[in-house]
Amino acid sequence: MAASPQPFEPPPGAAFLLSALGSLAAARFAERVAALDLAPPQVGLLRAIAATPGQSQQAVAQLLGTPPSRLVALVDGLADRGLVERHRNPTDRRLHALHLTDAGRATLGRLENLGQEHDNDICGALDTEERARLRAMLIRIAEDQNLTPGVHPGYRRDC
Amino acid sequence: MAASPQPFEPPPGAAFLLSALGSLAAARFAERVAALDLAPPQVGLLRAIAATPGQSQQAVAQLLGTPPSRLVALVDGLADRGLVERHRNPTDRRLHALHLTDAGRATLGRLENLGQEHDNDICGALDTEERARLRAMLIRIAEDQNLTPGVHPGYRRDC
DNA sequence: TATTGTTATACTCTATAACTATA
DNA sequence: TATAGTTATAGAGTATAACAATA
Numbered sequence: 001m002a003a004s005p006q007p008f009e010p011p012p013g014a015a016f017l018l019s020a021l022g023s024l025a026a027a028r029f030a031e032r033v034a035a036l037d038l039a040p041p042q043v044g045l046l047r048a049i050a051a052t053p054g055q056s057q058q059a060v061a062q063l064l065g066t067p068p069s070r071l072v073a074l075v076d077g078l079a080d081r082g083l084v085e086r087h088r089n090p091t092d093r094r095l096h097a098l099h100l101t102d103a104g105r106a107t108l109g110r111l112e113n114l115g116q117e118h119d120n121d122i123c124g125a126l127d128t129e130e131r132a133r134l135r136a137m138l139i140r141i142a143e144d145q146n147l148t149p150g151v152h153p154g155y156r157r158d159c
Numbered sequence: 160m161a162a163s164p165q166p167f168e169p170p171p172g173a174a175f176l177l178s179a180l181g182s183l184a185a186a187r188f189a190e191r192v193a194a195l196d197l198a199p200p201q202v203g204l205l206r207a208i209a210a211t212p213g214q215s216q217q218a219v220a221q222l223l224g225t226p227p228s229r230l231v232a233l234v235d236g237l238a239d240r241g242l243v244e245r246h247r248n249p250t251d252r253r254l255h256a257l258h259l260t261d262a263g264r265a266t267l268g269r270l271e272n273l274g275q276e277h278d279n280d281i282c283g284a285l286d287t288e289e290r291a292r293l294r295a296m297l298i299r300i301a302e303d304q305n306l307t308p309g310v311h312p313g314y315r316r317d318c
Numbered sequence: 319t320a321t322t323g324t325t326a327t328a329c330t331c332t333a334t335a336a337c338t339a340t341a
Numbered sequence: 342t343a344t345a346g347t348t349a350t351a352g353a354g355t356a357t358a359a360c361a362a363t364a
Contacts (some may be wrong), residue, residue: 022181
């Protein structure tokens with residue numbers, strides 16, 4: 001006999017689940033960093049500047065995969081609050097080298113704790129060993145897909 | 160001695176990887192369904208109507224977790240192309256029962272194949288057994304987070 | 319003339335709230 | 342008066358392209 005009609009057949013595959021849980025994780029992360037008056041793209045920029053200090057806006061834009069014009073408002077917002085600084089290069093005054101301030105580094109430290117809490121919130125259903133296995137699989141997928149480590153592909157318009 | 164400076168420390172946790180890969184998966188899926196002239200929210204609506212045919216727009220809106228006003232344009236787009244129909248309830252003419260047309264069911268069938276290709280694209284780095292383990296872990300996280308199975312949380316404004 | 323950063327503009331997506339029609 | 346659906350409006354976020362300063 002035929003099966004009775006079930007909601008949402010066929011059951012979603014791993015890619016759908018990744019998209020759904022990724023969306024959830026991103027929304028929850030946005031809530032968390034909102035407590036520090038930051039938006040996720042600003043957090044990514046803060047981390048990018050910390051990873052490669054002194055780079056020009058063009059260079060950081062290329063690293064993140066975003067148009068340079070988008071960086072302007074992002075840097076403005078962080079600079080207005082004293083988290084990053086633009087250092088004008090004396091030999092080529094077109095270039096603005098980006099650096100974190102002490103306050104920026106302090107904020108990054110707070111973000112680190114906040115990120116751990118976020119991880120525990122999202123992965124609470126898994127024990128430590130399972131979490132490590134999940135992480136290992138996700139890293140393999142990310143490498144296979146040529147994602148730049150540490151960079152969120154949400155910055156990219158291509159993909 | 161101190162470690163040399165490394166990009167993006169500390170290494171991203173599972174939640175960041177979920178967000179990043181979810182974003183990638185969503186973008187790739189959007190590209191795929193664009194070939195059928197569909198946007199991802201339309202696909203989710205198509206699947207929701209198939210899962211619970213004959214429901215009102217309010218009921219579907221509640222299932223998806225989205226404001227009813229958002230459904231209007233979504234249903235309009237699918238109805239204009241003959242994929243869904245609004246059946247007015249004769250006993251209460253305020254209600255529009257949503258149904259798929261034959262063309263809508265055919266499109267859903269094409270989306271099913273397309274979803275499998277998408278899954279293979281995203282999870283190409285994993286073998287069948289690993290993919291099943293990944294899927295099982297993601298389902299456990301989704302249940303732990305009270306996600307409605309089959310519904311993408313991107314529809315929700317709360318979370 | 320080429321390049322860095324900036325600004326201006328327009329477009330997409332979405333939520334909120336007002337509105338219409340049915341009850 | 343309450344409810345289903347619709348429309349109008351506004352806001353956030355982003356990309357594209359024009360622009361100014363510097364080389």
